[in-house]
Amino acid sequence: MTNLYPVFLRLEKQPCLVVGGGRVALRKIRRLREAGADVTVISPDLHPELVQNDVIWINRAYEPGDVVRIRPVLVFAATNRPAVNRLVRQEAEEAGVWVNQADDPDGCRFMVPASVDRPPFHLAVSTGGTDPALAAALRRALEADLADGGQRFVTLLRTTLEPPES
Ligand SMILES: C[C@@]1(CC(=O)O)c2cc3[nH]c(cc4nc(cc5[nH]c(cc(n2)[C@H]1CCC(=O)O)[C@@](C)(CC(=O)O)[C@@H]5CCC(=O)O)C(CC(=O)O)=C4CCC(=O)O)c(CCC(=O)O)c3CC(=O)O
Numbered sequence: 001m002t003n004l005y006p007v008f009l010r011l012e013k014q015p016c017l018v019v020g021g022g023r024v025a026l027r028k029i030r031r032l033r034e035a036g037a038d039v040t041v042i043s044p045d046l047h048p049e050l051v052q053n054d055v056i057w058i059n060r061a062y063e064p065g066d067v068v069r070i071r072p073v074l075v076f077a078a079t080n081r082p083a084v085n086r087l088v089r090q091e092a093e094e095a096g097v098w099v100n101q102a103d104d105p106d107g108c109r110f111m112v113p114a115s116v117d118r119p120p121f122h123l124a125v126s127t128g129g130t131d132p133a134l135a136a137a138l139r140r141a142l143e144a145d146l147a148d149g150g151q152r153f154v155t156l157l158r159t160t161l162e163p164p165e166s
């Protein structure tokens with residue numbers, strides 16, 4: 001697996017495009033909105049929880065050229081049609097737009113980590129696409145531990161930072 005380069009993006013008011021309006025799209029869109037991105041969704045239907053989510057909804061299937069017309073900074077190909085996701089990925093790559101392909105880790109120019117936002121820390125966990133459910137499990141464990149005072153986490157930090165007692 002190629003090495004990945006982790007970053008935190010400042011997405012406020014940045015145009016982002018999500019193709020597909022299902023469960024996976026919902027998860028991606030929530031995070032994008034939390035970061036203040038302007039989100040356009042192209043999909044013939046929209047997850048019921050998305051209506052309140054303040055997105056621009058283009059109510060139809062993806063059409064060739066949409067990525068070039070909309071010119072987003074990030075694209076998420078999140079339909080349940082592999083051929084559509086591949087087309088979106090290909091058009092994004094040709095246009096030099098960063099693309100996430102929900103059904104194909106190798107087709108992702110970037111991947112979305114599982115993350116916990118607990119100031120001053122924002123922790124992000126990735127398995128590089130090898131086991132997303134495991135990344136989610138570590139996120140849940142960290143969340144539970146931090147909600148409970150973060151003792152296991154702090155103990156782990158101490159054991160790595162402090163020299164062993166002699
Ligand atoms: C490559 C990547 C692309 C991307 O989406 O960025 C990708 C790809 C795929 N995910 C799949 C499955 C699932 N993914 C989740 C959950 C999450 N997936 C996320 C990220 C990523 N998933 C990227 C890699 C990140 C990494 O590895 O570190 C998280 C972390 C972030 C987020 O999405 O926000 C979020 C957890 C958030 C949280 O809880 O904190 C669940 C659990 C669930 O849905 O509840 C399942 C069902 C698991 C099961 O089967 O048990 C499949 C198979 C689909 C199929 O079966 O067809 C593929 C495609 C493939 O592997 O081929």
Ligand SMILES: NC(=O)C1=CN([C@@H]2O[C@H](COP(=O)(O)OP(=O)(O)OC[C@H]3O[C@@H](n4cnc5c(N)ncnc54)[C@H](O)[C@@H]3O)[C@@H](O)[C@H]2O)C=CC1
Nearest residue numbers: 020021022023024025042043045061062079080084102103
């Ligand atoms: N990356 C991840 O975290 C995960 C990825 N997946 C993959 O993501 C895919 C999508 O998963 P879900 O959101 O659960 O599926 P879903 O069935 O809930 O949603 C699919 C959405 O795509 C839309 N769509 C279909 N054809 C379209 C087109 N031509 N143009 C625009 N929109 C179109 C549908 O109308 C629907 O809104 C799955 O098929 C699976 O391969 C699944 C689980 C997690």
